Amino acid sequence: MKVGVLALQGDFVEHIQILRSLGVEAVEVRKPEHLRDLDALVIPGGESTTFAKLAAAYGLMEPIRDMCTSGKPVWGTCAGLIFLAKDAGRPQPLLGVLDVNVKRNAFGRQVDSFEVDLDVPELAQVEKNGNKPRPFHGIFIRAPLISSVGKGVHVLAKLEDGTIVAARQGNLLATSFHPELTEDRRFHEYFLKMGDGSRRS
Ligand code: GLN
DSSP: OEEEEEOSSSSHHHHHHHHHHTTOEEEEEOSGGGGTTOSEEEEOSSOHHHHHHHHHHTTOHHHHHHHHHTTOOEEEETHHHHHHEEEOSSOOOOOOOEEEEEETTTTOSGGGOEEEEEOOGGGGGGOTTOOOOOOEEEEESSOOEEEEEOTTOEEEEEOTTSOEEEEEETTEEEESSOGGGSSOOHHHHHHHHGGGTOOOO
C-alpha cells in the first residue's frame, strides 16, 4: 500500500513516520504526478489558507478533489479537515468534498491549545481483542470544530459538551485533533483499514 502525505506545509513528517512504522510506503506529495499511483492520501495540520494557496499554485486542487471522489481513503487532520470541508464560515478556497461546516480556530489562539481523552467507539475496528476501545488522547492546536454534518456523515467523536471533533463520510476521514502527535497509532491503523473495501457512509 502506498500512502501520500500532502507536504506543502504543516506537520507532514510526523504522519509519514507513523505510516512507515506501520509498514506502508509513505511519500511526500507536492506535485500532481505524486498522486498518480497512491492508494490513500493524508492532508496534515498546518494553515488551511496556506494549503489552498500553495495547492492552487502547484495545480493540485483538482487532482486532490479527484482523489477524494475516486473512493480512495483521504484523511484531513486539523487544517486538513478545514481544507476538505464544504464550508468554513467565511470565504476561502476549499476542496468542498466533505459535507460538513467547520469553524476555524474555534477554541481560541495557540495558547488555548488543549489535550483531552476522547471516546471513539469506531476504533473498536482496530482493537485486537474486540473490546471497547480505550480513550484516544486528542491534541487540539488552534483547532477547528465541526459545527454541522450532512446526512451521509458519520460522527466519530465528540467533546463532553457535544462538539463534534471527528467524522467520516465514506472514504473521507476528518479529525480536528492531531493523532500524528501522539504515540497512539490506532487512528492511522483505522485509516489504512478504510482502504480494505470497508465502506461506510
Ligand atoms: N488554525 C489552522 C487553520 O485554521 C489549523 C491549525 C492546525 O492545523 N493545527 O487552518
